[in-house]
Amino acid sequence: KRKGFIFDLDGVIVDTAKYHFLAWKKIANGLGIEFTLEHNELLKGVSRVRSLDIILELGKVEASQEDKDKWLLQKNEDYLSYLVDMNETEILPGVMKVLKFLKEHNQPIALGSASKNAKPILEKTGTLAFFDVIVDGNDVVNAKPDPEVFLHAARLLNVNNEDAIVFEDSVAGVQAANIAKMISIGIGEEETLHEAEYIFKDFTQISTTFLELLINN
Ligand code: BG6
Ligand code: MG
Secondary structure, eight states, X not given: OOOEEEEOOBTTTBOOHHHHHHHHHHHHHHTTOOOOHHHHHTTXXXXXXXXXXXXXXXXXXXXXXXXXXXXXXXXXXXXXXXXXXXXXXXXXXXXXXXXXXXXXXXXXXXEEOSOTTHHHHHHHTTXXXXXXXEEOTTTOSSOTTSTHHHHHHHHHHTOOGGGEEEEESSHXXXXXXXXXXXXXXXXXXXXXXXXXXXXXXXGGGOOHHHHHHHHHO
16 A cells, blocks of 8 residues: 655754744843743744744743744744755765655655755755655644645645555654554654654664554554
């Protein structure tokens, strides 16, 4: 049966989660709101607009739309400043091997990301050509855990939801894949991602035997 592999971007393909964190921390601290790595887990996989709302809720800060728009812009400019020199060295361990293996086995591959910065990141890291389909923050309305982004990707890949395999580093993304009845693979810590069907610390832990199993099942 035809399978489809859907990859999240930030924290799965590239190590950009740390830049999102730094940029949000600057905004939060500027507003007198404490922002820890633990708080940051709440933002992973979540859209830019929703992320700001979560930070403001954490700090019990109310703001006008005008201020929010200003902070969203500041956050993104700061975030983009970290990406200027981005190249293939920021691809996370084992990712290239898995992408190449899937390509060699003619497997359909999609990006399913909440980020509006996805395409330039794929270009800078030289990974754009691996993707048959790209669904990112510019294409969807509802943020993960809403499954919209993955449903859209599966449709474009022309695979049934049950035959789609999703790689995610965020709780919201794992939940989105599960809601869509897709096979969820968590990349990260077991204690954070326990809702995923399979969990690996990183892509170096994923064997070709496991990938063959996914392809042929
Ligand atoms: C997700 C990240 O991939 O994209 C979130 O995990 C981020 O942290 C979201 O907020 C939106 O990204 P961007 O690049 O459009 O601000
Ligand atoms: Mg992510």
